[in-house]
């Protein structure tokens with residue numbers, strides 16, 4: 493198979509001096525319509541998620557600066573960071589598994605970069621500047637009043653949408669309440685926030701108006717990983733060369749023209765948003781957007797040949813002409829995913845509403861009290877991981893034991909911590925050894941939040 497095309501980047505001219513600007517054609521086939529629908533749902537979710545509240549908490553919050561994360565009303569605080577790390581690991585394994593089975597379909601169908609580029613920015617471009625031929629002509633032509641107007645309008649809208657994306661992106665990071673505060677209050681009170689919004693707006697604008705497909709083909713590390721994640725059993729967008737070759741013009745409804753099914757019309761290349769020719773074989777630049785499948789299906793319809801000359805298939809399938817078989821590698825990834833997900837499920841099940849640390853005050857011994865009692869001093873720290881304020885108390889479980897607060901526990905605000913100090917008093921007669929276990933319960937409105945075990949020292953009887 494010819495492989496010299498791999499020496500060249502599809503978006504750079506052959507002399508390597510200039511960028512080849514792409515003008516992909518739009519074919520509204522069955523997969524495009526499905527993808528359009530899916531992208532619509534994802535766009536609504538992406539813009540709404542940081543502004544919708546579930547249980548008083550942002551539906552999705554990714555505050556990496558303060559290590560606070562919220563998903564569908566459950567708040568994960570810095571104390572739950574191990575859950576976040578495990579969740580991220582699961583997400584990575586899921587992506588690896590998904591890629592090993594379906595190739596880069598995430599890029600073409602679910603990645604925000606592709607969704608915004610193909611479904612928002614390119615759509616605006618088509619509305620304003622027209623189809624492929626009209627856009628090429630406009631770019632090649634001299635600067636006229638019409639061209640100036642169209643370009644200003646397009647870039648104005650691009651900037652406006654980049655501004656909206658920038659605000660939404662910030663709402664995920666710092667929280668929508670804080671973002672709304674930055675918007676409502678004078679710029680002078682939030683100079684940092686205002687500069688951040690402007691910088692992000694500019695970055696998104698440059699990405700969607702100029703960098704475009706280079707994000708997927710050159711910048712994105714996930715795209716670079718395809719070489720190791722894919723193998724011959726992965727289902728990817730592929731050209732069925734067994735059926736298609738030798739390519740060339742063929743007569744309608746003629747079975748044995750000596751030619752394959754590919755009529756070499758080039759439509760699959762014309763629609764490709766990364767400018768590649770999928771007929772040359774698997775390429776890292778392919779984002780599995782499936783536009784070439786729609787384009788080729790349309791051609792096959794016209795020449796009365798079966799669809800899916802370009803389709804989702806593995807190399808193995810193409811060679812053996814047998815159905816898709818799940819490889820051992822995929823079973824292994826799936827097993828790892830199941831194990832990690834079970835561990836995460838178990839840890840989430842065990843997760844408490846309050847994170848408590850209770851330690852005997854360092855450097856102190858026991859204190860002898862009236863009526864044969866002995867006491868120990870404790871320092872405690874509580875962190876409220878819920879999204880509502882909590883009133884709580886500490887109760888010792890040992891017989892005859894009582895609590896004497898040095899600092900009274902106050903109502904603990906959501907996502908906040910508090911330190912208190914208290915004595916635990918016990919009848920000396922009930923203690924058998926110098927050092928014994930002490931069991932405490934943290935209660936809130938009668939509900940046990942946590943069981944704590946610590947130590948108690950007293951003169952032994």
Ligand code: SF4
Nearest residue numbers: 754755757758760788
């Ligand atoms: S669209 Fe189909 S028929 Fe046309 S060149 Fe591509 S593979 Fe061949």
Ligand code: SF4
Nearest residue numbers: 764778779781782784
């Ligand atoms: S080759 Fe086909 S699936 Fe791959 S990026 Fe181009 S149009 Fe999309």
